[in-house]
Amino acid sequence: MKHLWNCFCRELGLIKESPRYLILLTAGILFSYVFFLTFMHEGQPENLPIAVVDQDGSYLSRRLCHEIDATQGVDVVAVYNSHSEAREAMQRQEIFAFLDIPAGTYSEVLDFKTPHLALYSNNAYLLAGTLSYKTLSTIGKLTSAAVQREVMRKKGYSEDQIMGMIQPIEIDAHLISNPWGSYLPYVLTTMLPGIIGVMALLLTVYLVTNEYKLKTEKIWLSTAGDNMLNALIGKLLPYTCWFTLIGIIGNIVMFGFSHFVCLGSFFALSVALLLFVMAMQAMGVFLAGLIPDQHLAVSVAAIYGMLSFSMSGFSYPVVSMSPALQAFSYVFPLRHYYLTYADVAMFGATFTQYWSHLCLLLCFLMAGCIGGMLLNRWAKSNSNDAAIEC
Amino acid sequence: MKNFWHNITSGLKDIYDVFTLELYRIFTDGGVMLIFFVGSLLYPLIFGAIYKHECIRNLPVAVVDDSQSAPSQRFIHELDATPEVNVNYHCNTLSEAETLMRQRKVNGIVYFPNDYSDRLAKGETARLCLFCDMSSFLYYRSVFTGASSVMLDEMKHIELERYAMAGVTGQDAETAITPVPYEDVKLFSPAGGFTSFLVPALLALVIHQTMFLGIGILSGTAREEGQTVAIVPERLRNRSVYRVVIGRSLAYLMIYIPLVAIDLVLLPRVFGLPHIGRLDDLCLFFLPFLLATIAFSMTVGSFVRQRDTGIIVCIFFSVVLLFLSGVVWPRSNMPLFWKYFSYLFPSTHGIQGFIRINSMGAHLKQVQFEYQMLWVQSGLYFLITCLLYRVKFFKYEDRAVCI
Numbered sequence: 001m002k003h004l005w006n007c008f009c010r011e012l013g014l015i016k017e018s019p020r021y022l023i024l025l026t027a028g029i030l031f032s033y034v035f036f037l038t039f040m041h042e043g044q045p046e047n048l049p050i051a052v053v054d055q056d057g058s059y060l061s062r063r064l065c066h067e068i069d070a071t072q073g074v075d076v077v078a079v080y081n082s083h084s085e086a087r088e089a090m091q092r093q094e095i096f097a098f099l100d101i102p103a104g105t106y107s108e109v110l111d112f113k114t115p116h117l118a119l120y121s122n123n124a125y126l127l128a129g130t131l132s133y134k135t136l137s138t139i140g141k142l143t144s145a146a147v148q149r150e151v152m153r154k155k156g157y158s159e160d161q162i163m164g165m166i167q168p169i170e171i172d173a174h175l176i177s178n179p180w181g182s183y184l185p186y187v188l189t190t191m192l193p194g195i196i197g198v199m200a201l202l203l204t205v206y207l208v209t210n211e212y213k214l215k216t217e218k219i220w221l222s223t224a225g226d227n228m229l230n231a232l233i234g235k236l237l238p239y240t241c242w243f244t245l246i247g248i249i250g251n252i253v254m255f256g257f258s259h260f261v262c263l264g265s266f267f268a269l270s271v272a273l274l275l276f277v278m279a280m281q282a283m284g285v286f287l288a289g290l291i292p293d294q295h296l297a298v299s300v301a302a303i304y305g306m307l308s309f310s311m312s313g314f315s316y317p318v319v320s321m322s323p324a325l326q327a328f329s330y331v332f333p334l335r336h337y338y339l340t341y342a343d344v345a346m347f348g349a350t351f352t353q354y355w356s357h358l359c360l361l362l363c364f365l366m367a368g369c370i371g372g373m374l375l376n377r378w379a380k381s382n383s384n385d386a387a388i389e390c
Numbered sequence: 391m392k393n394f395w396h397n398i399t400s401g402l403k404d405i406y407d408v409f410t411l412e413l414y415r416i417f418t419d420g421g422v423m424l425i426f427f428v429g430s431l432l433y434p435l436i437f438g439a440i441y442k443h444e445c446i447r448n449l450p451v452a453v454v455d456d457s458q459s460a461p462s463q464r465f466i467h468e469l470d471a472t473p474e475v476n477v478n479y480h481c482n483t484l485s486e487a488e489t490l491m492r493q494r495k496v497n498g499i500v501y502f503p504n505d506y507s508d509r510l511a512k513g514e515t516a517r518l519c520l521f522c523d524m525s526s527f528l529y530y531r532s533v534f535t536g537a538s539s540v541m542l543d544e545m546k547h548i549e550l551e552r553y554a555m556a557g558v559t560g561q562d563a564e565t566a567i568t569p570v571p572y573e574d575v576k577l578f579s580p581a582g583g584f585t586s587f588l589v590p591a592l593l594a595l596v597i598h599q600t601m602f603l604g605i606g607i608l609s610g611t612a613r614e615e616g617q618t619v620a621i622v623p624e625r626l627r628n629r630s631v632y633r634v635v636i637g638r639s640l641a642y643l644m645i646y647i648p649l650v651a652i653d654l655v656l657l658p659r660v661f662g663l664p665h666i667g668r669l670d671d672l673c674l675f676f677l678p679f680l681l682a683t684i685a686f687s688m689t690v691g692s693f694v695r696q697r698d699t700g701i702i703v704c705i706f707f708s709v710v711l712l713f714l715s716g717v718v719w720p721r722s723n724m725p726l727f728w729k730y731f732s733y734l735f736p737s738t739h740g741i742q743g744f745i746r747i748n749s750m751g752a753h754l755k756q757v758q759f760e761y762q763m764l765w766v767q768s769g770l771y772f773l774i775t776c777l778l779y780r781v782k783f784f785k786y787e788d789r790a791v792c793i
Contacts, residue, residue, distance in 0.1 A: 024699065028706045035710060038725060045723040090577070091752035092759075093721065093742070105570070114565055117572035123579035124664070124749045126587040128720035130531075133574065140572035147569040164513040168548040169541050172517050173534065176491075178524040183719070186527055191709065198705060206698050295421040295607075298698050302603075302705050303429065309709065310440050316584055317526050320443045342525035347492045 003225035007234025010223050015238065021206070022239075025199045026246065032195050033250055036188050037258065043182030047075040048132045051098040053086045054079050058106035064143065068099065073135035090122050097121040097132035099139070109147060117143070127183070177261040177346040185260040189345065190314040190338045192254070193247050193273060197280040197334055198305035200243045204236060204284025205301040208375065209294035217379045228376040232368070236281050240274070247273045255345070263348030272340040272354075275361040279333035282368025289374030308334040336360045401633055408637025415608060416641065421697075422604050430600040430649050437592050438661045444583025445474075446532045451498040452479035452487040459507030465518070465544055469500065474536035487521075497523040498533035513552060528584065578750045579664055586664050586749065591717040593653050594679075594744040598737040599708050601646060601680075602687045606700025609691030631779045635772065639684045646684075650676050658748060667747040671754050675743050678764035682736035685771030692778045715741040739763045 015022055052068065054061045069076040077095060080086045086098040100118040108115040117140060121133035145166045152162045175181055211217045224231035248270050255262040262269065284301060291297040310316070311325075312334040318326055329335045340357040343349035416422050453469070455462050470477040479496060481487040487499045499521040509516040520537050522530045546567060553563040579586040655672065658665040694700045713719055714732035721729065721742075732738040743760040746752040754761055 021699075025702065028702070032706070032710065035728070036713075039713060039728050040719055041725070042723060045720050047723075048720060049722050087577075088756060091746055091750050091756040093716075093746065096720065096722075109569060112565060112569075114569065114571055117570060119572050119574045120577055121574070122750070123576045123582050124587060124745055125717060125720060126579075126582075126584065127718060128722075129576075130582070133576070137572070137574060140570075143570045143572075144568045148566065151566065151569070161513060163515055165549060165552055167515050168510060168545050168552070170515050170517045171520050171537060171541055173520045173522060175522050175524050175530065181524075181530070183527075186524065195706065195709065199702070202698075202702055202705065293420070295419075295611075295697060296424065298701050299421045299424050299607075302701050303432075305705060306433075306708060307436065310437065314526060315528075316441055316588075317446060317528055320446050320528075321440055322442060325440060343492075343494075346523075346525050349492055353492060 003223070003227060004230045004234045007220070007224040007231055008237055010220070011235050011238050021203065022242070025203060026242075029196055029199060029246055029250075033192060033253065036192065037184075037253070040184050040187070043180055043184050045128060045131060045183075046072055048073060048097075048128050048135075049077040049095050050074045050132050050136065051078040051080055051086050051089060051095045052076055053081070053083055053098055053100045055081065055103040056101045056105045057103075060106040060109065061101045064099070064101065064139070067142070068136070068139050071135050071139065074132050086120070090120075093125075095122075096125060096128040097136055099136055177263060184258065185254070186314070188254060189260060189341055190312060190334065191309065192250055193276065193337060193341075194309055194312065194334045196243050196247050196250070197276055197337070198308060200239060200277050201280040201284045201305050202298060202301055203239060204281045205288045205297050206294070207235065207239075208232075208285060208288040209292070209297050212292065212378060212382070213294050215382075218383060221379060228372045228379075229369075232285055232372050232375075236285075240277055240281060243277045244270075244274045247277065260345075262345040264344035264350075268344050268351070268354070269341065272337055272344070272358060272361070275358055276333050276337040279336075279361045279364035282364045282366075282371070283333065284371075285375070286367040286371035289371030289378070292378055308332045311335060312338045314338050330360070333361055333364055404633040405637040405640070408634050409640050412608075412638045412641035413644075416604075416645065419608065419611065422607050425600050425604045425607065426645060426649075429603070430596055430653060433596045433600075434593050434653050434657050437589055437596075438657065441585040441589050444581045444585045446528050447473055448476040449474060449498065449529060449532045449536075450478040450496045451475045451500060451533060451536075452481050452490050452496040453477050454481045454484050454487050454499065454501045456504040457502040457506035457508075461507050461510050461516075461544075461548075462502040462518075465502070465540060466500075468540045468543065469536060472536040472539060474532040474539075491521070491523065494523075497529045498537075500537060510548060578666075585661075587717070589661065589663055590658060590745050590749055591712065591715060591741050593657060594741045595708065595712055595715070595737055597646070597650055597653055597679075598683050598711070598735075598740060599704060601642065601683050602690070602707075603701060603704040605642065605684070605687035605691045606694050606704060607697050609688070610694040610697035610700045613695050614697055631776050631783065634779060635688065635775050638688065639681070639772075642684045642687075643680055646680055650680065654744060654748070664749040666749070666751040668751075668753070671747050671752075672744075674754060675747055675757065675761060675764075678761060678768055679736060679740040679743070682764045682767040682771065683740065685768050685775060686736050688775045689771045689778065692775065692782065711735055711737045714738055717741060717745065733763065736764060736767050739767070 050068070052065050054065065065076055065079065068074060074097070078089065080089070083100060086095070089095050090098070098120050100120065102115065105115040105117070119133065119136050119140060121136070122129045148166055149162055152165060157165070178185055211220050220235070221228070221231050224234055251266070251269060251273065254260050255266065283304070287301050287304070288297055291300055311318070311329045311332045313329060318329045318335070321329070336357045340354050343354040343357070416426065453466050455466065466477055469475060475498065479487065479490055481490070484501055487496070490496045491499060501519040501521070503517065503519070506516045506518060520533065522533050524530055549567045550563055553559070553566055558566055576582050654676065655669070691700065694703070714728065714735065715738050716724065716732070724732070739760040743757040743764070746757050
């Protein structure tokens, strides 16, 4: 215990000596929090720019333009005369969708013929394309409904009957734990802790290999009483505390000030965060033990770290990946953190439901132990080499 | 005149020397080789494997049918038949379904209240409840799309029945139900899938980031080894900095031309991603994209004092740059500050331009703004790099600068 404490104090001394790295990383993490919270502050994009191709130029088409403009989701930024003009505007990314009203629409409606509207949306930009499509298709349905209602009123039906005719079924959608359908909680709750984790991983690889690079591993080990476990815990503990603290403060900002929904216990989420940071550090130790060359180890850690975001499955579900990749996703701690978050915050799960994710996070510490053993071997072989040279 | 020719030939020779030296440094550095060649080729393959399926199919849902009637059962059967969802569980109570949802065995619940069929029989509006798992937006999208498509189908069915009761049938009824039908055309990615949307952006980002990272590492290593910003031949000390900058740029350009051809031209075809852009437009666009990225990386690289700082800065910016590019979150809805901030990075314009030419079939005319911005960036960052090198060469004049 004394050795561990000594090692801890030595690391604090090292941080005090050159705090550059820790300051850089902390600044980076703070920047990401500020960036993401301000960048998507709308939650769901509103007033997306769209256009109307009005070849009809009638009372009905003008009225449709106004109706579309009045909806919250989209904003009519231009009215074009031809389809190709609108398509080019879409390619210039001035608009995400457009409604094509062919000539003679109004007169056909009056004649009880069926004119056809066409709705074009840009799916190369998924979010904007889907949302503007959704708004425009609602308008399309409402147009039909409005005409239908007028006809039925003239035929003498009551308002209740008309509603029953126009809309026989209604879906009452409940979006669990994200009633606004906001993009923010969906992206940030996993991505921001993920960034902290990747930083912790890179820093761990860098710090551990640095001891070997600067040939200070003997001093480091002797401070820890020649026990690699003590040495690693003592060395990494300050960073574990620091990154977990930032993560918890970040969660307080997200769930407190930004009002993201957290149905379960905040404490459980904090524990998951702590275990996540530790798991990332353990993976760092493992990689450092596996690859003794600092430059290569940091590069490999960078590649592994970047994959965490894709493999965690918060944007693209892991169940849609191939079985091999589904199995591979287990070696990314962010995956387990994301699953814990979803269980705790979105479904208000109790310990009986999410304990398995926490256990899997703990398993990563085993990788850390293997890394420690490898590091121990490097240290010994280094000192043997030194002895031979003497 | 003679002097002029001498300047040109010595300039070209210096550029060539720097060029070969830089190539030597790249090919002798394992970390840089890993990033340049393995990173830029492996990442696209991994992304291609991860995002292989465009859409989520057969998402498990639970249904709770309190109405126990023919219309609700028909709805359930049709729901089960949609490609988006699979009705895996039939529950008796809502709490039973809720438990399944908590255990993550289902991603959605469809609930029919006991008055569902009564209301339909009376000709009123019947309501059904949908509970969506919001832990991923794609779950929500699938469950919602599945349920609404069945709803629209059912609605038409019921409306036809009701009109028939009122004595309107056949084509008249069809016209009465949808007096103004609309057809929807989903341009540029007919499946509306996640893959066609995200992977092209990631491919362009991989080019930008591996180059940025590689150059950052090279600059950092040079600094760690006690050099100024780059290792230059002895006789070039304090002389025409632009030769150093051009020489280095050419080395990176030469390495990246085949990589871009593989990542941005070949892979979209191999992965079956949209690729309707014209090749000449693409090639013309890649040139300023590469140049701007090289110049930008060298500018940032000259601030990198240690090798691993470069890696950390790069990793950290990868996620931020993807969002700044306006692929995920629309450009029109970015706060103004971040929009102008995004103009600093070649990736913003590079990704935008690449997607529009490659996936949307735009010509250079339609990506004019991005194209011009990339040239402006190339020039600007090139000048800044020269300036920074100049200052550093003066500042560290006494340092050993050797081959």
